[in-house]
Amino acid sequence: MTPADLTASRREQALDWLLRLQQAPHDVPLREQFEQWLADDVGNPEAYRKAERLWRLSGQMAPATAELWPAKAEVVSLPVRRKTPRRWWLGAAVAACLMLAVAPTLTLRLQADYRTALGETRDITLADGSVVQLDSDTAIAVDYAGDHRDVRLLAGQAFFEVMPDKGKPFHVRAEGVRVTVTGTAFNVELRPGRVGVDVQHGSVRVEDSARVLAAALTAGQRLRYLDGQAQVSTFAPSQTAAWRQGQLIADDQPVAELVRELAHYLPGKVLLRDDALGGKRVTGVYDLRKPEVALRAVVRPHGGEVRSYGPWLLVLSKP
Incomplete structure (x- = not known):
């Protein structure tokens, strides 16, 4: 941690x-x-x-x-x-x-040079024609100079469609992780203690300050970097950055993990007060445009309930 x-x-x-x-x-x-x-x-x-x-x-x-x-x-x-x-x-x-x-x-x-509020998404066209799509509650800082193209992901997640330029690599930095490309489409996610990289097409190089984590992460490959360790898995490239279609896709994931994801689309705080409930696993597709409804749908199959105390506090537990 x-x-x-x-x-x-x-x-x-x-x-x-x-x-x-x-x-x-x-x-x-x-x-x-x-x-x-x-x-x-x-x-x-x-x-x-x-x-x-x-x-x-x-x-x-x-x-x-x-x-x-x-x-x-x-x-x-x-x-x-x-x-x-x-x-x-x-x-x-x-x-x-x-x-x-x-x-x-x-x-x-x-x-930040660009940022989004809760529930907002935004498309940014950079100086070289590369496009960055920002998810809800996301912030980036951009540093373009003569010999480099650097974007720093400060919070949230973003989808990048990079214009090719072999003489000027494109870097995305998220805390201690750096993603390097010349031209490709990929998503980078920054959450507390975790960085994720999903590639839709092309390939990217991923490294931390000490070593190469993936020399060539290609289409349909996903890297998760947690506690100094990197894990690579596969997924359907069509599901890259499903948030762009307003979807959260869960494949046998713990309730606690989905609650943390949905919390990024809700104002205030979300408290999960039942460890057993948090450990249950779910599979499904949830609507990010209605995050509180999605939250209820995640916990309901396991007997959980969501109590709302105004717009700033949601408490999840079992009755």
């Missing part, structure tokens, strides 16, 4: 603990489990403190775990509301989810 992936995982866990403790502040076994989670990793207490700060910034009451931290650790002081609705914790959770969703986009705006 990469540092970025680990940070995201801690953030999700901290938010989940925040919700659980606000719903059951006097549950002693739950509190003991929470304290054990804090002790399991040195980064967990800080992740939870950040979740608490977001809670306070939303204007809500002190978190149910406020007594765990010394007073000097608090950075925001807001008055306590004496009268709150029965489910006051829900508004705070939604506000926290909104902040967690919005903050990363600020950095992308500073780095």
